[in-house]
Amino acid sequence: MERCIAYAASSIERKAERGEDASSWEAYRDHTAFALDEVSTGRLDAWLSGQGDDQPARTTQRLMNGHATFHMDELDHSSRARLLTATLSPRPLVLVATTDQHGQHNLAPMTSLSVVSNSPPLVVMSLSSDRDGRARDTLLNLRECPNATLYVLLSGPDDADMVAQTAPAVPRGTSEWDAVPHATDPEGRPFLDRAAAALQVRMVDEFPLPDAVAKLVVLRVDDVMLPEASTNAAALDVLCQHGLDRLMASPTGWSQVIDHRSS
Numbered sequence: 001m002e003r004c005i006a007y008a009a010s011s012i013e014r015k016a017e018r019g020e021d022a023s024s025w026e027a028y029r030d031h032t033a034f035a036l037d038e039v040s041t042g043r044l045d046a047w048l049s050g051q052g053d054d055q056p057a058r059t060t061q062r063l064m065n066g067h068a069t070f071h072m073d074e075l076d077h078s079s080r081a082r083l084l085t086a087t088l089s090p091r092p093l094v095l096v097a098t099t100d101q102h103g104q105h106n107l108a109p110m111t112s113l114s115v116v117s118n119s120p121p122l123v124v125m126s127l128s129s130d131r132d133g134r135a136r137d138t139l140l141n142l143r144e145c146p147n148a149t150l151y152v153l154l155s156g157p158d159d160a161d162m163v164a165q166t167a168p169a170v171p172r173g174t175s176e177w178d179a180v181p182h183a184t185d186p187e188g189r190p191f192l193d194r195a196a197a198a199l200q201v202r203m204v205d206e207f208p209l210p211d212a213v214a215k216l217v218v219l220r221v222d223d224v225m226l227p228e229a230s231t232n233a234a235a236l237d238v239l240c241q242h243g244l245d246r247l248m249a250s251p252t253g254w255s256q257v258i259d260h261r262s263s
Contacts, residue, residue, distance in 0.1 A: 093247065237250055
């Protein structure tokens with residue numbers, strides 16, 4: 001299917017150069033890309049038979065066909081979370097490895113992560129508190145030892161299970177590493193060798209978020225570790241969170257290259 005899509009794209013270019021109509025090739029390309037997306041994601045015949053209860057909604061509706069407006073200040077926390085995660089989605093999921101001042105290792109899943117600068121290489125992450133106002137162990141550890149590792153996971157049920165094992169809250173000092181298979185690095189520290197990539201980072205700043213219990217931490221990326229087979233990849237196939245609590249593969253299927261230098 002990928003070869004068919006590529007051939008269709010080249011045929012469209014040739015017809016455009018000759019000034020010929022390429023609408024049939026465009027329709028073929030789009031149909032094949034949609035079919036490839038269904039095969040890749042397992043959503044077969046979603047357009048014909050519906051999604052099913054265990055699949056996220058897929059729609060082609062646009063605002064022009066009528067829309068509803070939700071005033072965020074009028075919603076409760078769970079409703080706001082549902083709307084924000086449904087629209088600003090999917091987001092890459094990482095396992096954040098930190099260490100406290102006593103050498104106790106912590107591992108926690110996070111999706112509130114974003115690249116905000118390439119030079120210098122900076123990412124930000126929001127770390128919330130629990131209902132009692134207690135900061136996450138990840139934040140407490142970063143304050144004590146600013147170095148951390150962000151493990152990017154492959155998409156698949158095995159890696160999703162690792163997220164499920166590390167997600168529950170545990171008493172401070174309890175290591176989530178005991179729940180996941182891992183190796184050790186030359187210094188004897190736990191190392192998630194089955195990850196798709198690893199970013200060595202260090203916290204360089206921390207900011208309070210307006211009217212929120214969460215803190216925004218700024219992390220500088222010092223090193224990126226990639227498998228040898230992925231060193232030239234334009235994008236990795238990684239585990240993402242789509243919606244409030246669904247894990248899935250990174251988007252597949254239709255794509256378009258844009259000029260990132262545009263203003």
